[in-house]
Every structure is written in structure tokens, then in C-alpha cells.
Amino acid sequence: VQLQESGPGLVKPSETLSLTCTVSRASFSNYYWTWIRQSAGMGLEWLGHVSASGSTTYNPSLLSRVTMSVDTSKNQFSLILTSVTAADTAMYYCARARGNYVLDYWGQGTLVTVSS
Amino acid sequence: DIQMTQSPSSLSASVGDRVTITCQASQDIRNNLNWYQQKPGKAPKLLIYDASNLETGVLARFSGSGSGTDFTFTFRSLQPEDIGTYYCQQYDKLPYTFGQGTKVEIK
Numbered sequence: 654v655q656l657q658e659s660g661p662g663l664v665k666p667s668e669t670l671s672l673t674c675t676v677s678r679a680s681f682s683n684y685y686w687t688w689i690r691q692s693a694g695m696g697l698e699w700l701g702h703v704s705a706s707g708s709t710t711y712n713p714s715l716l717s718r719v720t721m722s723v724d725t726s727k728n729q730f731s732l733i734l735t736s737v738t739a740a741d742t743a744m745y746y747c748a749r750a751r752g753n754y755v756l757d758y759w760g761q762g763t764l765v766t767v768s769s
Numbered sequence: 770d771i772q773m774t775q776s777p778s779s780l781s782a783s784v785g786d787r788v789t790i791t792c793q794a795s796q797d798i799r800n801n802l803n804w805y806q807q808k809p810g811k812a813p814k815l816l817i818y819d820a821s822n823l824e825t826g827v828l829a830r831f832s833g834s835g836s837g838t839d840f841t842f843t844f845r846s847l848q849p850e851d852i853g854t855y856y857c858q859q860y861d862k863l864p865y866t867f868g869q870g871t872k873v874e875i876k
Binding site: 712753762 | 801803805808812813814815818819824825856858860863864865867868869870
């Protein structure tokens with residue numbers, strides 16, 4: 654199983670961050686497809702997940718700004734975060750969660766910097 | 770949100786030492802806790818799930834225990850390749866949260 658994040662590394666303040674995670678050699682069923690970010694200030698932060706059916710659960714701290722979706726035909730799932738600020742600067746990881754929310758496979762991460 | 774507090778925040782020990790890290794939850798999380806290892810520049814890697822179960826393929830020199838609010842992660846015999854930062858993660862209540870990490874170094 655492999656996961657690979659892709660998307661812009663630089664986003665301007667107040668604009669929208671958009672990332673995609675491409676999944677190889679794994680079925681989308683029976684897992685939660687998850688986004689996590691890591692910054693010096695906040696450590697590891699769970700952002701939310703999307704299931705194969707498209708149902709989502711988000712961290713309430715981001716609720717008004719975050720959208721996650723899945724495209725099983727492309728073996729991809731996505732993260733959209735609107736109205737970004739410098740506080741959203743972080744390494745963003747996609748990961749697979751199995752069973753009782755065990756994060757068993759992770760992407761290598763992509764650094765997103767919010768700056769003008 | 771459930772707060773996860775790890776201690777120590779960093780440690781330095783000798784090769785072969787038995788080393789223990791603790792993780793305390795701000796409320797009862799039963800055994801809904803995982804442990805991850807992160808090496809510099811890499812993504813976290815799952816080591817222990819459900820507080821005490823060793824992930825397939827992970828060397829048996831790591832172990833985990835605990836339930837409720839107090840958990841431990843143990844290196845039975847610390848090795849040079851174990852350097853990195855270790856995180857606990859609870860999945861009992863949304864939003865799922867991580868500890869702040871314990872950085873492990875070799876003396």
C-alpha cells in the first residue's frame with residue numbers, strides 16, 4: 654500500500670489550500686482515508702477523514718473551512734481548506750485508518766507554506 | 770478535546786537500556802490508544818495499536834501497556850536505530866488527538 658500527497662507548496666493568506674492523495678495497491682472499502690498535519694506549534698493534528706462512500710468527519714476546530722472528498726475511480730481522496738492563514742503552515746500527511754482508527758499507512762507528507 | 774500528555778518530552782539513554790515513556794489521557798479512553806515512531810524527515814510509523822498489540826512486522830523489542838488514563842511504551846533494549854520521536858494517539862473520542870511527542874536519543 655502506498656499513499657502520495659500532491660498539491661501546491663505555497664498558498665497565499667485568505668486563499669484555498671487543495672491537496673490530493675493518490676492511493677496505490679489498496680482497496681478503498683472498509684477504511685477511513687485521513688488527513689493529518691504537523692507543525693512546530695501544534696504537533697500532530699488530526700484534520701478528519703472520508704470513507705469510500707464519501708461520508709466525512711472533521712475536526713471541529715476546522716469545521717467551517719474544511720472539505721474532504723473521495724474519487725475511488727481515480728484512487729484518490731482530497732482535502733480543501735479555505736481562508737488559510739499562517740497558522741495553516743504545516744506538513745500535511747494523508748493516511749489510511751483501519752479498524753479502531755489505527756493509522757497503518759501514511760504518505761511521505763507535503764509541506765504547505767502560507768505566505769504572500 | 771481529550772488532552773494526551775507524554776513524559777518525558779525527551780530522553781537520552783544507552784544502548785541496551787530498558788526505557789519507558791508514559792502517556793496520560795485527560796479522561797478515560799479505555800484501551801483506545803496507539804503508538805507511533807517518527808524519524809527525522811519521515812512520516813510517523815505505527816508500532817503499537819489498541820494499547821498493547823504489536824503491529825505486524827514490528828520488532829518485539831517494543832511493547833505497550835495500560836488502560837483508562839495511563840499508558841506506557843517500553844523499549845526492552847534500546848538500539849541505535851530507535852532514535853526518533855514517539856507519539857501516542859487516542860481514538861476513543863472525536864477529535865482524535867496525539868501526545869506532544871517524546872524525543873529519544875542515544876548517549
